[in-house]
Amino acid sequence: MSDQVSVMTGNEAAANAARLARVQVIAAYPITPQSPVVEQLAAWVESGELPAEFVAVESEHSAMTVCIGASTVGARTFTATSSNGLAYMTEQVWWAPGARLPIVMCVVNRAMAAPWNVLNDQQDSMSVRDAGWVQLFCRDNQEILDTTVQAYRIAERLHVPVMVCYDGFLLSHTMMPVAVPAPEQIDAFLPPFTEPFTVVDPGDPHNIGPVVMAEPRADETGATRGGYMEIRALHHRALLDALAVIPETDAEYASVVGRSWGGLTWEHLLDDAEVVLVAAGSLGTQLTVTAEQLRAEGVKAGVLGIRAYRPFPVEALRAKLAGRRLALVFDKALSYGYEGPICSDLRGAMLGADGAPAVFGAVCGLGGRDVSPEDLAEAARRALTDLDAGARTRETDWINLHLEG
Amino acid sequence: MYEIRWHGRGGQGAVTSAKVLADAAFRSGFEGVTSQPSFGAERRGAPITASSRLAHEQIRVLSQVTTPDIVVVLDDSLLGVGNATAGMKPGGTIIVNTTKAPSELGIADGIRVVTSDVTGAAEAAELIVGGQPMVSTAILGAFAAATGLITMDSVEAAISHAFHGPAAKKNIDAAKIAFECTRA
Structure with missing residues (x-):
């Protein structure tokens, strides 16, 4: 190296x-x-x-x-x-x-x-x-x-x-x-970028980004061109293609530089985990400490980190969470009036999946509120208590919230 | 893992201290190091903290240090206003920039108190900016002497990485003087 x-x-x-x-x-x-x-x-x-x-x-x-x-x-x-x-x-x-x-x-x-x-x-x-x-x-x-x-x-x-x-x-x-x-x-x-979608040629002027109507219609050469919905469908398809391109890129990078980051998701102690802690970003790093702490207490915990949030890696998440007891999602954001965005997305992805775990949500760290691996472990213990009491869903748990006083 | 909390006043350079410590510790053989500011809005003169962690593996804890092994106080007036020893682990070390003797600082029993006249070291090295002696790098000499966790060679290298030319030399000189005047 x-x-x-x-x-x-x-x-x-x-x-x-x-x-x-x-x-x-x-x-x-x-x-x-x-x-x-x-x-x-x-x-x-x-x-x-x-x-x-x-x-x-x-x-x-x-x-x-x-x-x-x-x-x-x-x-x-x-x-x-x-x-x-x-x-x-x-x-x-x-x-x-x-x-x-x-x-x-x-x-x-x-x-x-x-x-x-x-x-x-x-x-x-x-x-x-x-x-x-x-x-x-x-x-x-x-x-x-x-x-x-x-x-x-x-x-x-x-x-x-x-x-x-x-x-x-x-x-x-x-x-x-x-x-x-x-x-x-x-x-x-990473070779130089040589293939832009739009080639700008002053000798062959074009209107870039024109108004696109609802229905397909002919361009100046007579060829049929998509309307707004076709353009958006192709854009969506490109995002779905990213589900393959992101891991391929990570593997290519690893072959040149020697480091891989897991592509769409990453994991820590996941193999036999019954309780899976899910998060995106640096919270995932802290959760690796939390999982080890919980294992020392006899809880089979692991971490599933979200690296790609869009596109959302539905198939990868279904495969990795099948057969687990609980997925506890830690969000550092909220859809006000509902719940954390990763939690909602994961719940949707698990719906109807074979062996889907219960999905519980927690919100933490808003506006820089400090959150330690022990705070996260305590939230996992609360979630397990609720699960053991028979809960399959519950309200979002706010970590380190001090509303009283 | 060694957890370190810095206490300084806004403008005194505690964040610089923490950064240069991380670099010096990495150069001293700690594979895992982190240093972070306290993430508050800084005002000149207001008490601030910073956190550092040193280990021989990757550091995976990013929250603020609340149970320090080592506390470093850049200004002894902070001993009266801030709770510098809060959460310290038993047998921990507090390093204070002061001209007073350890017994005069009023620090609880069970904590190892190390003092160094770092301000005097900065003055002796003519490390003065805007009329104020700069203690942010000189304190690393005291840290090296008090803990043995980092070498002075690594402190010099880290300072040379952060500063250049005559400024680097003054900062290194001040750290060396602070190293020599550190008393346990």
Whole structure:
């Protein structure tokens, strides 16, 4: 291995990935806790270490607009944002996948206002889960680097943008050892992007992104072209294709760089587990400690980590959860008036599946509320008590909530 | 696993201390290290904390340190206002930047108290920024002397990675002086 290991934050890991991917256009607007990613990239562009165009913009909406323009002409583009920045960008967050542009964006997960809070939860990226991006969640800083590089390969194969989600502060500002691959390794894994969907040729001008009607109709050559619904069906098919492309990309990366992250999901002590702890992001890392703690108490616990949240890996989850007693899902977000989004999705995926476990939900860590492996173990013990008392469903358990007083 | 909690005041550089410690510890042979700020909105002068963990395997706990083996206090005025020894494990070590003797600090029995005049070390090395002696890197000399967990070579390397040129030299000089004046 020619990897250089050094101690760095998650934001530095993301910036290193963008540099290794040889991004050509970066456009971003600062917001905590994302800002250090693009500050580092701006410094490398300024020093000449990264031969890219850095476009300073006046808002996140414009940041994504610049990425859309640059990606349309075939440039490899990067941006990053958090929380209200992502919300302000939302119109263009929908445009990029609809236009089938392989943009990669790091979303450094932060709570949504109001009230103001700069700390971590995953409400921001969950609120745009339906926009048609691939969403990948990272469990540590090494995975941020490796996944951001992989994201370009996935995006460019499928012509779908990829959101690389990682927990603000818990990873973005926490230093840990990260192996940085040699540039030639990444060049071997990720060749330059040469096949944009839309080829812009000034000598053969076209209207890009025209109004598309409901029904199919003939283009200027007489060929029948799909209407809005056909275009959306093809987009959906590309997301479903990602269920194969994400693990293939992870395996290709492993063959070049030597590290694999499990593709769609990952697991810890899952083989004989009766109680499966499910989460996305750094919470999954902590749950590995929780599972070991529960095993020491005689509970056969394991962890099933969600790496790909969109597309949602229904078949993989059904296969891995068949025959278990309980899937306890820990969400760092909420669909207000219902429950945690991963919990809902998992419950839906399990419906009618052979050997489906009971699915219980827990919500934790909203707005940066500290949650320890012991807090998570205590939640698992409560869930087991309810299960043993005969519950097959129950209300969401709020961890470390102090409403009284 | 060693759990370390830092106590400083906003602007004093506790987060820098924690970061440079993580790098120095990794260079000293700890395969697993993490350092993280307390994730609060920082105000200059307000008490802040940071957390570090050192181990010979990957660190998988990302919550704040609440049961530290080692507490590092960058400013002895914090001993009066913050609960610096809260949750400390029995037999833990507290390292305090102070000119006072350990017995004058009013720290409970059962905790090993180590003192170092880190502010004096920074002044001696002319490590002054905006009129204030900077203790954030110098304290690592005291940490090395008090715990033996990191080597001064690794402290020098980590400081050289974080700072460049004359600034790096002053920071290293201050850490060396703090190492020498550390008293258990």
